[in-house]
Amino acid sequence: MFKDEKLDKIGQSFEKFQAGVNKTLEKRPERKDIFESGSGEVVNRLYTPLDIKGFDYEEDLGMPGSYPFTRGVQNTMYRGKLWTMRMYAGFATAEESNKRYKYLIEQGSMGLSVAFDLPTQIGYDSDHALSEGEVGKVGVAIDSLADMEKLFDGIPLDKVSTSMTINAPASVLLAMYIAVAEKQGVSADKLRGTIQNDILKEYIARGTYIFPTEPSMRLITNIFEYCSKEVPLWNTISISGYHIREAGSTAAQEVGFTIADGIAYVNAAIEAGLDVDTFAPRLSFFFNAHNDILEEVAKYRAARRLWARIMKDRFGAKNEKSMKLKFHTQTGGSTLTAQQPENNIVRVAIQTLAAVLGGTQSLHTNSKDEALALPTEDSVRVALRTQQIVAYESGAADTIDPFAGSYFMEAKTKDIEEKAMEYIKKIDEIGGAPRAIDAGYIQQEIMDAAYNYQKDIETGKRIIVGMNKFQIEEEAPKGLLRVDPSVGEKQKGQIADLKSKRDNAKVEETLEALRKACSTDENLMPYILDAVRAYGTLGEICGVMREVFGEYQQSVQL
Structure with missing residues (x-):
């Protein structure tokens, strides 16, 4: 330069x-x-040109919408279309969550994002013994197609895009969504949205896994193949760094471990016989937004550039769409404090700016009360308004990649890219992300970073306003959202009613067909879809796969 x-x-x-x-x-x-x-x-x-020696504009930066996509994946970015304001929501029953979705749409939300309760996330029906006390608590309870029909009642699925935060049973929930669309008269090729479908980060950081690694990867590649033909507008995976960061990783670890997972998924799909350019354009990513606004912007830019280079050089992708790292962002849940929760509004505003200045494709903003409970309608509205104020009043969306050329920003982007690549090389040496997970390498790196972060808070080296400095006397919080404990009993009753009215012989027939297919190399999506259409429950369908595949057991050697 x-x-x-x-x-x-x-x-x-x-x-x-x-x-x-x-x-x-x-x-x-x-x-x-x-x-x-x-x-x-x-x-x-201070940062000067001395910090970016060797910087090459064309190779390292380029233009927006062009390789290596450092400056964004569209050539006009938000001047053409704002990011999708996609508010994550779901609690209690399908009927109650449906009301929240309609409220969010009325308030200007551009897309839906479904939060499922814990039993749904691990493939159990609400009447299972392990579901007791958890039904509807951290998301909506979905036991069958009947619940999914209620969840999207009055919401035309050809008019909205929907993200579903679901992993181990992602194939089943996607099948339910397709079946609901069919009942609305909407064909699968019109559906737009995303399933998270990222099982590797569940083994790393979150824990809502069901099946062992191999069948889990099979289900993911089955979805890639099925959707490339039948649901071409659907993003088949959201490779998630969000939960890796929530578990305590650094920014560079978030990028490195997430992209290492992405490499594993691409490898699995290629080994299953898929051409990289047939499925890679529908891969998407999911990142966190923390408070260090400049580091976060650099993180997003580094992730885009690194993924583009890996897809081009490592996997030989020819289609530029295969090289574009498209990502959803959620503001950092772990940064919210139960103390002085109003301060969280400011934190979320900073994180929103980071995501927008970093070029996100969609964004969820957390509500001020989420360190205490599920958010109320009022706090959700403020969180959505935060995005809208940034979009329409701040000017941040009016020019593309405004920090480009900053000596600090370019140095920081390069630094994160290089550190992330060091992690990827180490994971390659171990044998890839699945083996690195089994060996406990990734988990240990995150735990070490989380320990250091927490130690800095407890020693006062890192200031968290209102928590370890600038405290005040506070009354107990009021007006928090509480899920009625009767939700579990209501769901049990609905399951019993469903089973008394459906064609149980047809359900058994579809489940038996799925059981047999699990022991072959066939794509399982058509069999899962048949079981869903017959009103087989989530627990029944996952139960069949549990019988054949077994369950994953953590065997970490730290």
């Missing part, structure tokens, strides 16, 4: 600047001996 002669002059100027700073420090020390980013990386006092 600069010739050596010019860099020498800049170096001389920097030495003079540093000499002046040293004199200043003798009289007036800085606030801290060392300044660090949100991830604990040292932040220099």
Whole structure:
């Protein structure tokens, strides 16, 4: 970017600047001996062209919408179309969640994002013994197609895009969504949305897995293949760094481990006989947004560039769409405090700016009360309004990648990319993400980072406003959303009623066909769809696969 002669002059100027700073420090020390980013990386006092030696505009930056996509995946970005304001919601019964979705649409939400309760996430019906006390608590309870019909009642599925945060039983919930659309008269090729469908990060950071690694990867590649032909507008996976960051990772770890998972999925699909350019354009990613706004913007830019290079150089993708890292962002749940929850509105606003300045494709903003309970309608509205104010009042959406060319931003983007690539190389040496997970490598790296972060909070090295500094006396919170404990009994009654009215012989026939198919190399999606259409329950369908595949058991060797 600069010739050596010019860099020498800049170096001389920097030495003079540093000499002046040293004199200043003798009289007036800085606030801290060392300044660090949100991830604990040292932040220099000043950044100059000396920090980005070798920077090549075309190779490292380029234009928006062009390889290596550092500046964004569309050439007009938000000047053409704003990001999708996709609010994550779901609680209690399908009927109650349906009301919340309609409220969000009325308030200007552009897409739906479904939160499922814990039993649904691990493939159990509401009447299972392990579901007791958990039905409808952290999301909506979905036991069968009948519940899914209620969830989307009055919501035309050809008019909205829907994201579903579901992993181990993703194939079943996707089948239910397709079946609901059929009942609305909407063909599968018109459906737009995303299923998370990322089982590797469940083994790493979240824990809502069901099946062992191999059959889990089979289900994922079955979905890739099926949707490439039948549901071409659907994003078949959302490779998730969000939960990796929530578990305590650094920004570079979030990028490195997430992209390592992405590499594993691409490898699995290729090994299953799929051409990379037939499925890669429908891969998507999911990242966190934390409070260190500059580090977060650099993180998104680094992730885009790294993925583009990997898809082109490692996998030989020819279609530029295969190289584009499209991502959803959610503001950082782990950054919210139960103390002085109004402060969370400010945190979420900062994180919203980070996501927008970093070029996200869709965004969920957390509500101020989520450190305490599921959000109320009022707090959800404020969270949505935060996005709308940034979109329409801040000016942040009016120009593309405004930090490009900043010495700090380009140096930080390169730094995160290089650190993430070091993690990817280490995982490659171990044998890929699944083996690195089984060996406990990724989990240990995250645990170490989480420990250091928490230690910094407890020693006061890291300030969390309202929690370890600037505390006040507070009354117990009021007006929190509470899920009625009778939801579980209501769901049990609905399951019993469903089983008394459906064609049980047809259900058994479809489940037996699925059981046999599980022991072959056939794509399981058509069999799962047949069972869903017959009103087989989530627990029954996952139960068949449990019988054949078994269940995953953590065997971490740290």
